[in-house]
Amino acid sequence: xxxxxxxxxxxxxxxxAGEVDLFEGQIELKKQGKLDDKIFAETRxxxxxxxxxxxxGLRDDxxxxxxxxxxxxxxxxGPDTVWDAPGMMRIKIPFGKMTADQLDVLSELAEENSDxxxxxxxxxxxQLHFIHIEESxxxxxxxxxxxxxxxEACGNSVRNVTACEYAGVCTTQAFDVxxxxxxxxxxxLGHPDVQDFGRKFKIAFSGCEDNxxxxxxFHDLGAVAHVRDGKRGFRVVVGGGLGAVPVQAKxxxxxxxxxxxxxxxxxxxxxxxxxxxxxxxxxxxxxxxVQKVGIEEFKRLVAEEREGLRPDERWTAFLDDLHxxxxxxxxxxxALPSDAPLGFQKWAKHNLKPQAQEGYYTAIxxxxxxxxxxxxxRALADLAREFTGDAMRCTVEQNLAFRWLSGADAVAFYQxxxxxxxxxxxxxxxxxxxxxPGTDTCKLGISASRGVTGELRKRLTLVEDQLDPAxxxxxxxxxxxxxxCGQHHAADIGFTGVSRQVGGRKVPHFNVVLGGQWTENxxxxxxxxxxxxxxxxxxxxxxxxxxxxxxxxGDESFQAFxxxxxxxxxxxxxxxxxxxxxxxxxxxxxxxxxxxxxxGIGDIGVGECAGEIVPFVExxxxxxxxxxxxxxxxLEAGQAAAAAKGGFTAMVTAAKALVRHLEVQVKDDADDVxxxxxxxxxxTEIFHDPFAKGKFANYLLKMHGDKSFxxxxxxxxxxxxxxxxxxxxxxxxxYQRLTQAASxxxxx
Amino acid sequence: xxxxxxxxxxxxxxxxxxxxxxxxxxxxxxxxxxIPDELLIDVADYAHVPQGxxxxxxxxxxxxxxxxxxxxxxxxxxxxxxxxxDFQAGIDDAFRRALLACKMLEEESGLDFEFETSEVLFxxxxxxxxxxxxxxxxxxxxxLRRATSIFxxxxxxxxxxxxxxxxxxxxxxxxxxxxxxxxxxxx
Numbered sequence: 001x002x003x004x005x006x007x008x009x010x011x012x013x014x015x016x017a018g019e020v021d022l023f024e025g026q027i028e029l030k031k032q033g034k035l036d037d038k039i040f041a042e043t044r045x046x047x048x049x050x051x052x053x054x055x056x057g058l059r060d061d062x063x064x065x066x067x068x069x070x071x072x073x074x075x076x077x078g079p080d081t082v083w084d085a086p087g088m089m090r091i092k093i094p095f096g097k098m099t100a101d102q103l104d105v106l107s108e109l110a111e112e113n114s115d116x117x118x119x120x121x122x123x124x125x126x127q128l129h130f131i132h133i134e135e136s137x138x139x140x141x142x143x144x145x146x147x148x149x150x151x152e153a154c155g156n157s158v159r160n161v162t163a164c165e166y167a168g169v170c171t172t173q174a175f176d177v178x179x180x181x182x183x184x185x186x187x188x189l190g191h192p193d194v195q196d197f198g199r200k201f202k203i204a205f206s207g208c209e210d211n212x213x214x215x216x217x218f219h220d221l222g223a224v225a226h227v228r229d230g231k232r233g234f235r236v237v238v239g240g241g242l243g244a245v246p247v248q249a250k251x252x253x254x255x256x257x258x259x260x261x262x263x264x265x266x267x268x269x270x271x272x273x274x275x276x277x278x279x280x281x282x283x284x285x286x287x288x289x290v291q292k293v294g295i296e297e298f299k300r301l302v303a304e305e306r307e308g309l310r311p312d313e314r315w316t317a318f319l320d321d322l323h324x325x326x327x328x329x330x331x332x333x334x335a336l337p338s339d340a341p342l343g344f345q346k347w348a349k350h351n352l353k354p355q356a357q358e359g360y361y362t363a364i365x366x367x368x369x370x371x372x373x374x375x376x377x378r379a380l381a382d383l384a385r386e387f388t389g390d391a392m393r394c395t396v397e398q399n400l401a402f403r404w405l406s407g408a409d410a411v412a413f414y415q416x417x418x419x420x421x422x423x424x425x426x427x428x429x430x431x432x433x434x435x436x437p438g439t440d441t442c443k444l445g446i447s448a449s450r451g452v453t454g455e456l457r458k459r460l461t462l463v464e465d466q467l468d469p470a471x472x473x474x475x476x477x478x479x480x481x482x483x484x485c486g487q488h489h490a491a492d493i494g495f496t497g498v499s500r501q502v503g504g505r506k507v508p509h510f511n512v513v514l515g516g517q518w519t520e521n522x523x524x525x526x527x528x529x530x531x532x533x534x535x536x537x538x539x540x541x542x543x544x545x546x547x548x549x550x551x552x553x554g555d556e557s558f559q560a561f562x563x564x565x566x567x568x569x570x571x572x573x574x575x576x577x578x579x580x581x582x583x584x585x586x587x588x589x590x591x592x593x594x595x596x597x598x599x600g601i602g603d604i605g606v607g608e609c610a611g612e613i614v615p616f617v618e619x620x621x622x623x624x625x626x627x628x629x630x631x632x633x634x635l636e637a638g639q640a641a642a643a644a645k646g647g648f649t650a651m652v653t654a655a656k657a658l659v660r661h662l663e664v665q666v667k668d669d670a671d672d673v674x675x676x677x678x679x680x681x682x683x684t685e686i687f688h689d690p691f692a693k694g695k696f697a698n699y700l701l702k703m704h705g706d707k708s709f710x711x712x713x714x715x716x717x718x719x720x721x722x723x724x725x726x727x728x729x730x731x732x733x734x735y736q737r738l739t740q741a742a743s744x745x746x747x748x
Numbered sequence: 749x750x751x752x753x754x755x756x757x758x759x760x761x762x763x764x765x766x767x768x769x770x771x772x773x774x775x776x777x778x779x780x781x782x783i784p785d786e787l788l789i790d791v792a793d794y795a796h797v798p799q800g801x802x803x804x805x806x807x808x809x810x811x812x813x814x815x816x817x818x819x820x821x822x823x824x825x826x827x828x829x830x831x832x833x834d835f836q837a838g839i840d841d842a843f844r845r846a847l848l849a850c851k852m853l854e855e856e857s858g859l860d861f862e863f864e865t866s867e868v869l870f871x872x873x874x875x876x877x878x879x880x881x882x883x884x885x886x887x888x889x890x891x892l893r894r895a896t897s898i899f900x901x902x903x904x905x906x907x908x909x910x911x912x913x914x915x916x917x918x919x920x921x922x923x924x925x926x927x928x929x930x931x932x933x934x935x
Contacts, residue, residue, distance in 0.1 A: 004876055054790060061779040068789060070808060071830070084808060086789065104913060111915060112753065112873045115811060116801045117794055130792070130806055132829065368796040375799070375817065378913055421798030440792070454796050594793050596772040 004138040008145045015190075016144035019151065023047050024137040025626065031075065031083075039622055041078025042614045046157055048090045048150025049136050051078065051608045052129060052441050055085035062597030077133055080606065086130040088441060089114075089139060090153040094185040095163035095178060095205070096124035096394035096401075097325075100381040102146045103392065107377030109139050118377055120370040122434055122487050123202065124162045124394040125153065129441050151189060154608065156197040156284075158269070161185045163205035164213030165393040165401040168327065169355040169362055173207030174225035175232055177214075178325045180261060181205045183318040187262050188269070192660060196273040196616035198284035203265070209235075210520055215396060215490065217249045217523060218242050220286045221268060226255060233257045238268060238298070239290030242484035246525045247287045250295040252302065262315045267305040271298070274663060278615075310665050327404060330389040333359020334408025343423070344414045351427040352410060355403070361410060363402045364427035365417060368457065369435055369450055370398030372422070379420050387413050396487075398434045399427060430467065430474045431460045434487065438480025438497060439592065443605035445480035447497025447508040451593025452537050453478050459538055471545045474558055475518050478510070489525040490516045492558045493544060498531050499601050507580050508534040508592040508599045514544065514570060515562030524559075527567045533580040535589050540574055547573045617735055620657020624650040624731070628724055635717055644712035647724035651700045654731040658687070661738065674704045687734050696730035699723035750877060752829055754838060755915075756846035757815060757869040758928075759822035761862040767795035770803040770814045773856050777805060782852060786810060812849050823850045823863065826873070839888075839895045843868075844935065847899065850928045865900060865924050865931050869909075871917040880908070880916040892918060898935045900924040 005012075005021075012020070026043055029035045035043075058065045070084035077083050091106065098106075106126055110118045113135050114128040121127055131139070140150055152158055161181050168176035184203060188194050194201065203221045206214025216222025216237055223234040233255045240249025256264050268286075275293070277284040290298050318324075340348070351364045365380070372380070384392055384402065391403040405413055417423040426432055433456060436442065438449030456476065464472065478495040479486035488494025494513035499506050509531040516526030532540045547570070552561050562570075580589040591599050631646025652670045655677040659666045666676045681687040682697045689696060703709060709720055771793055778788040787808040794800045799819055805812040809831075813824035825846035831838045850863040870892060872878035878888070885908045896904040903923030910917045924931065 007876060059778075059789070062775065063779065066779075069787060071787075086806065108875060108913075112875065115792055115794075115804050115806070115813075117792075117797065130811075371794060371797050371800070373797060373800045373817070454793075457796065594768075594771065596775055 004141045008141055011145040012141050013144065013147075016149055016151075017141070019047075019149075020137050020140045020144065022626070023140070027134065027137065029626070030077065035622070037076055037079050039614055039618060041081065041608070042155055043619075044077060044133065044136075045155030045608055046152055047136070047140070048092065048153030049131075049133055050088040050090055050154045051081050051443055051605070052085070052087050053439070053443050053445065053603060053605065055082055055087060055443070056080045056605050057082040057085065058603070060597065060600050060602045062591075065602050078608070083133065087133060089128045089131045089136060089150060090121070091126045091128070091143060091148060091150050092153045092160040093124055093126055093148070093394050094161050095167065095181045096165055096396075097178070098392045098394065099146070099390035100384040100392075101390075102143075102148055103377050103381040103384070105142055105146045105148075107374040107381070109142060110377070111374040113139055116374045117371050118374070119437075120367060120372075120394045120398045120400065122370075122396050122398060122436070122485060123160050124165075124396060125160050126394065127437075129437075149189070152194075154200075156199050156201075158188045158191075158194050158201045158203065161203045161205070162214070162219075162396060164207050164211070165395040166211075166213055166353070166355075166362060166403075167205070167207050168325075169357060169360070169403050170207050170211070170213075171354070171356045172211055173356075174227050175207070176322075176326075177205040177207050177223070177225050179318060179322045180223070180225075180234075180258065182325050183314075184262060184265055186318075187314055188265065191266070191269075192616075192666070193266055193273060194269045195619065196660075197269075198276045198278040199281060199286075201269070201272065201286065213396065215487070215518075216240070218246065218487070218490065219249060221265060222249050223256075223261065228255050231257060234261060236261075236264060239287040239295070241285050241287040242487060242489050243285070244482040244484075246484065246489045247291070248523075248525070249287075250290060250298075252295070252299060258319060259316045263306055263309055263312075264302070266309060266312075267302045270305050270309075271301045275301070308665075327389060327391040329357075329360060329391075329404040329406070331387060331404075331406040331409055333357070334406045335359065336361075336407040336410055340411050343418065344411050347414055347423050347425040348410065350425060350429055352405075357404075359407055360403075361405045361407055363405045363410070363413060364395070365400040365402065365422055366424045366427045366432055367399050367422075368424070369433075369453060372400075376420055376422060379416075380422075383413065383416055396434075397428065397432060399432070424461075426461075426464055426472075428475070429464070429472045430476055431457055431464050433457055433476045433478065435478045436480050436483075436485035438478070438486075439595065439603070442480060442485075443608065444483060445497065446499055446601060446604065447480055447510055447534055448592040448594055449478040449480035449486055449495070449497055451595060452495065452510065452534055455593050456538060456541060460541075468545075468549055470552070470555075470558070471549065474545070476541070488513055488516070490518050491526065492516065492518070493541065494526050495537060497534075499599075500531060500533075502580055503582055505583055505590055506599050506601060507589055510534055510537055512537075512540055512544075512570075512574060514567065515559050517559055527562065529567045529570045530574055530578060532574055532578055533589050534592050536577040536580070539577050543573050543577070544570065615661070617657045617661040620660070621654055621728070621732060621735065624654035624657070624728055627653055628721070628728060631721055631724070635714070635721060638714075640712050640714045640717035641710070644709035644717040644720040647717075647720040648700075648703050648709045650724050651703070651727045654728050655681070655700060658731055658734060658738075661735065662686075670704060674700065677701075681734070686738070687730065689730055689733065692730075696723075696727050699727050750835075750874070752827055752831055752838070753872055753874040753878075754842040755824055755826045755869075755871040755873060756842045757822045757824040757871075758846050758850050758863050758865070759820055759867060759869075761864050763819070763821065765802075765814065765816065765821040765861075767793075767803050767814060767816070769859055773853070773859065774803060774805040774812075777852075783807075783849075810845065814853075822869075823853060825849060836891050836894060839870075839891050840898060842870075843895050843899050844932070847928055847932050851932060854928060863928050865926055865928060866922055868896075868900075868920045868922060869917060870920060871915050873915050875915065878916040880910050880912055880914055882908070884916045885918065888916070888918070892920070896920055896922060899931050900926075901934075 237249035
C-alpha cells in the first residue's frame with residue numbers, strides 16, 4: 001500500500017472521505033497559486049488546521065526578531081502564514097467522549113506527525129502541535145476511520161460541543177445530556193445555516209444547575225437539563241463568553257422542550273449569521289449581538305426565525321433512541337475494598353467519584369498541563385479495554401475521566417496508573433491547574449501561562465499534604481492573554497498574561513483575578529486585582545492564600561471572603577510584590593517561566609481564533625470553480641458524460657450559494673436549488689446581466705429541464721462546460737452587484 | 749522505502765538528568781544556528797510529563813529530543829522530512845546526526861552529559877510503510893547492519909522490540925564502548 005487513502009479504503013466513511021479529498025485538492029490548488037490566501041486560511045481552519053506561534057516566519061531569539069528561512073519560499077497558507085511553518089491540529093472530541101480505538105489512533109498520530117504529546121484542551125478537544133499542513137489530510141483520514149472529524153474545530157463555525165464528563169453517571173443530573181449533545185453535534189456539523197458566522201460559536205450542556213462541569217454560562221449557547229411535569233427539556237442560555245470582557249449568558253428559554261432544542265439552536269444560528277457583526281472581529285461573537293439588540297428583542301428574532309424554519313425530521317429522530325449513546329459497563333459492579341493501600345486512599349479522595357449506578361465509579365486521571373504521551377495513550381486505551389470499556393471522556397479541566405470503573409477493580413486500576421506515573425492525586429484541587437498554551441505555541445500569547453502553571457504545580461505538589469483543606473479546594477487557572485482560553489475568570493485564583501514596560505524593557509506579568517465561581521456552571525466571574533510580575537506569581541499565591549486563611553470568618557468560602565473584603569484589600573496584600581527589581585538587580589524578572597530568552601512581545605501574531613471572515617457565498621463560488629475544474633479534467637480524460645454532469649453541478653453549487661446569500665433556506669438537491677434560483681434570482685432579475693439579461697441563467701434552467709448532461713457526447717459536453725463557465729462568471733458578477741448595493745445601502 | 753521518519757536514540761550514561769538545563773542550551777543552538785544545515789525553530793518543554801519526550805528542539809527537517817521515555821534519558825534524533833538521498837544514506841545520516849548532537853551536548857559546559865555507545869534504539873515513525881512486524885525487520889536489517897558497521901564495528905546484535913501497535917523499533921547492542929567522539933571519528 002502506498003497511501004493511507006488506499007490502505008483505509010471504505011473504512012473512511014462518506015462524507016468524510018470526500019471532504020478530506022476535497023481539502024487535499026485545495027492544498028494542491030493553493031500550492032499552484034490558484035486559491036486566495038484568505039479563503040484557504042478559513043478553509044483549513046474549518047478543517048481544524050490551525051496556525052501556531054512564529055508561523056509568520058519570524059522569531060525573536062532573545063536578541064531581536066530573526067527570519068526563519070523555511071524552504072517553501074513565498075508560499076503561504078493564509079495571510080502572513082508561511083506554508084512550511086509548523087501548525088496545530090485541533091481534533092474535536094464531542095463532549096469529550098473517546099473510545100480505546102480512537103485513543104490508539106490519536107497516539108499514533110502524535111508520534112508520527114507531532115512530538116509524541118497529546119494535549120487535552122479546556123473544551124474537551126485533543127490538540128497536536130508542530131504539524132506540517134501537507135501531512136494533515138492523511139491524519140484526517142486515519143481519524144475518520146475511527147469516527148473522528150476535525151471539521152469545524154476552528155474557524156468561524158460551531159466548535160466542539162462540550163458537556164459534563166459525568167453526564168449519564170452523575171448523582172445530581174436531571175437526565176443524561178449525552179444524546180442531546182450528540183444530536184446537536186451531528187445536526188449542526190456542516191449545516192448550511194452555520195457556515196456564515198462572523199465568529200466562532202461554542203455550545204455546552206450541563207446535566208444540572210448546581211455543579212460546575214458544564215460551565216454553560218460562559219458559552220455562546222448553553223443548555224441545562226430540567227424535567228418539568230415529567231417532560232424533559234432545557235433551560236437555554238445565550239450570549240455568554242469570556243475574553244477581555246466576560247459576559248454571563250442570558251436566559252433565552254426557561255424551558256425548551258427536548259423536541260424544540262435543535263430547531264431553537266438552528267434559529268439562533270440563523271439570527272447570528274444574519275445579524276452578527278462581520279467586519280470587526282473584536283465584536284463579532286454572539287454576546288455582542290445579544291447586548292446590542294437586548295435579550296428580549298433577541299428572543300423575538302429567534303422566535304420569528306423559528307417560525308419560518310422548514311421542518312426537519314432530524315429535529316426529533318434522535319429522540320426515538322435516546323439510549324444510543326449509553327455506555328455499557330464491561331465489569332460487574334463492586335464495593336471499594338476496606339483495606340486499600342494508603343497511596344490508593346490518597347488518590348481516591350479526589351480522583352474517584354461514586355456514580356449514580358451503585359458499585360461503579362468515575363476515575364479522573366490527572367494530566368500535568370493537559371499533556372500525556374503516545375505511549376501513555378496506548379496504555380490508557382488498554383486500561384479502558386480491560387476495566388471500563390469505551391467510556392473515556394476528556395474533561396474541561398484538561399484531565400481524562402474513566403467512567404464505569406467497578407469498585408472491585410479500583411485498586412488494580414490505580415496500581416496500573418501508578419506504574420504509568422499517572423496516578424497523581426488531587427484532581428480538582430489547587431494542584432490541578434488548567435492553562436491555555438500561552439506563549440509556548442499560541443500566536444496571541446503574551447505571557448507563559450504553561451510556564452507559570454508548571455512552576456506552581458511543582459511547588460504546590462511538594463506541600464499539598466500540608467495545605468489547609470480550604471486552600472486545597474481552591475481552583476487556579478491561567479490564560480496567556482485576555483482571550484481567556486484558560487478560563488481564568490471562573491477560577492478562585494486566575495491569571496491572565498499582560499506585559500509591562502519597566503526601565504525601557506518589557507517584563508512579563510499576570511493580572512491576578514480573584515473570586516471567580518466555578519460552581520453553579522461558573523455563575524460569577526472574578527475581580528481583577530492587579531498585575532504582578534510573572535516571576536512573583538508563586539509568591540502572590542502564597543500571600544493570597546495566607547491572607548484568606550488568617551482573615552476568613554469561620555468556614556467562609558474563598559468567594560465569600562473576596563466578596564466581603566473586596567479587591568482593595570488584596571491590592572494592599574499584593575502591593576509589595578507588584579514592582580519588579582531593575583534589570584541590573586535581577587535580570588531573571590525580564591524573562592518568562594521556562595523561557596530563558598529576554599522577554600518581548602514581538603512574536604505576538606494575528607490570531608486565528610477569529611478565523612478569516614469569508615462569506616459563505618464565496619466558499620460556494622470557490623467550490624463551484626473547483627467542480628468546473630474537475631469537470632474540465634474529466635473532459636480531457638474522455639469522460640464526456642461525467643464532464644457535462646460536473647458542469648451542471650458547478651452551476652447548481654454557484655446558484656445555491658447565491659440563493660443562500662439572499663437568506664433563503666435551500667436544500668442540497670438540484671430541484672430545490674433551481675426552483676429557488678428561479679424564484680429569487682431569475683424572476684426578480686437580480687441575476688440578470690446588464691447586457692445579456694437572462695441568458696446565462698437560462699443555461700442552468702435549460703440544462704436542469706432537459707437533463708441534456710445525461711447523454712452528453714464530447715461536443716455537447718464541451719458546450720455544457722462553456723455554458724457553465726459563463727454561468728459562473730455571471731454568478732461572480734451578480735455577487736459583486738449585491739455586495740456593492742449592500743455597501744451603498746449601509747453608507748446611506 | 750522512503751528515508752524519512754527515522755529516529756535514533758543514544759542513551760546517556762547517567763540516569764538522572766536535569767531537563768530544565770536543556771532549555772537554554774537548545775535556545776542557544778537556535779540563536780547560533782549550531783546545526784548549520786538544519787532550520788531550527790523552537791523549544792518545547794515537556795519536563796512535566798513523566799517518561800515523556802523531555803525537552804524538544806523543534807526543527808523543520810528534524811527534531812532533537814532529550815527524551816526520558818522508559819526512565820532512560822537519551823538524545824533522540826527524529827527526522828521528519830526532506831532527506832535528499834537513498835534509503836541507506838538516510839539511515840546512515842540519522843545515526844550521524846544523532847551522534848553529532850550527542851557530541852554537541854557533551855561539549856556544553858553547563859550540562860556535564862556523557863553518552864554511551866553500547867546501545868542504540870532505532871525507530872521508524874511510519875506505520876504505513878514500516879509496521880512493526882517481521883517483514884519490516886527483514887527489509888531494514890541489512891541497511892541497519894551496514895550503518896552500525898560504519899559507526900560501531902561489526903559485532904552489533906539486533907532485537908526487534910515493541911508490539912504491533914507501536915512503531916517499528918530495533919534495539920541495537922553495538923558491541924562497542926567507544927566515546928561519541930571516537931565513534932564519529934571512526935565513521
